[in-house]
Amino acid sequence: GAGVSQSPRYKVAKRGQDVALRCDPISGHVSLFWYQQALGQGPEFLTYFQNEAQLDKSGLPSDRFFAERPEGSVSTLKIQRTQQEDSAVYLCASSLGVAGGRTGELFFGEGSRLTVL
Amino acid sequence: GNSVTQMEGPVTLSEEAFLTINCTYTATGYPSLFWYVQYPGEGLQLLLKATKADDKGSNKGFEATYRKETTSFHLEKGSVQVSDSAVYFCALSDWANFGNEKLTFGTGTRLTIIP
Numbered sequence: 001g002a003g004v005s006q007s008p009r010y011k012v013a014k015r016g017q018d019v020a021l022r023c024d025p026i027s028g029h030v031s032l033f034w035y036q037q038a039l040g041q042g043p044e045f046l047t048y049f050q051n052e053a054q055l056d057k058s059g060l061p062s063d064r065f066f067a068e069r070p071e072g073s074v075s076t077l078k079i080q081r082t083q084q085e086d087s088a089v090y091l092c093a094s095s096l097g098v099a100g101g102r103t104g105e106l107f108f109g110e111g112s113r114l115t116v117l
Numbered sequence: 118g119n120s121v122t123q124m125e126g127p128v129t130l131s132e133e134a135f136l137t138i139n140c141t142y143t144a145t146g147y148p149s150l151f152w153y154v155q156y157p158g159e160g161l162q163l164l165l166k167a168t169k170a171d172d173k174g175s176n177k178g179f180e181a182t183y184r185k186e187t188t189s190f191h192l193e194k195g196s197v198q199v200s201d202s203a204v205y206f207c208a209l210s211d212w213a214n215f216g217n218e219k220l221t222f223g224t225g226t227r228l229t230i231i232p
Contacts, residue, residue: 003160004160031217031218033218033219033220040224040225041224041225042121042206042208042222042223042224042225043161043206043220043222044222045219045220045221048217048219050217055216055217056216056217056219091160091161093161095218097217097218104149104151104166104168104210104212104218104220105151105163105166106161106163106218106220107162108153108160108161108162109160110158110159110160111160
């Protein structure tokens with residue numbers, strides 16, 4: 001597609017449920033990022049992939065958060081045993097990475113809004 | 118670590134007013150600086166950027182200058198329009214230290230322009 005696509009756009013989960021959020025990056029983009037945005041705050045970095053390799057997961061808040069990108073394209077962010085503090089908008093972004101000259105321009109999806117009851 | 122501090126909002130202005138949104142940063146290296154904008158119902162998108170000291174980024178009438186001496190990257194526009202109503206985020210990336218383009222964002226400033 002033309003842009004970064006995320007699904008579902010909205011997800012309501014009961015506390016303790018597992019959720020999976022999907023990201024389809026722009027075709028050919030090497031770098032993929034996940035961010036968490038709490039209400040009224042700026043996005044906070046979660047994790048980074050270069051192709052299928054997860055090179056930086058320093059922002060994942062706990063071992064309940066897991067991300068994968070097995071074929072270097074689509075990525076899934078999984079949250080196990082959701083807690084109320086996990087309620088946020090989860091943003092995915094992609095870029096050309098080194099091939100794009102390290103411009104620093106990330107292309108963002110519209111996000112998946114997770115509400116944990 | 119790296120951080121970005123930006124002017125708290127919300128900011129409400131009349132059409133054709135002058136806009137300034139302040140942004141300062143803390144970084145251990147020599148970051149690139151960005152302003153991203155989020156229009157209602159849309160994803161974040163790059164507005165402008167500057168990659169080294171004294172560079173000026175500009176787009177859609179907005180400007181920001183990378184000031185290393187004051188560690189600032191203030192966003193300005195001479196005459197705002199209703200269509201500029203959005204949330205504006207200042208951000209930095211520090212490829213040299215992190216090995217990737219991950220962005221550190223400020224908290225965002227909601228701008229509303231009244232006709």
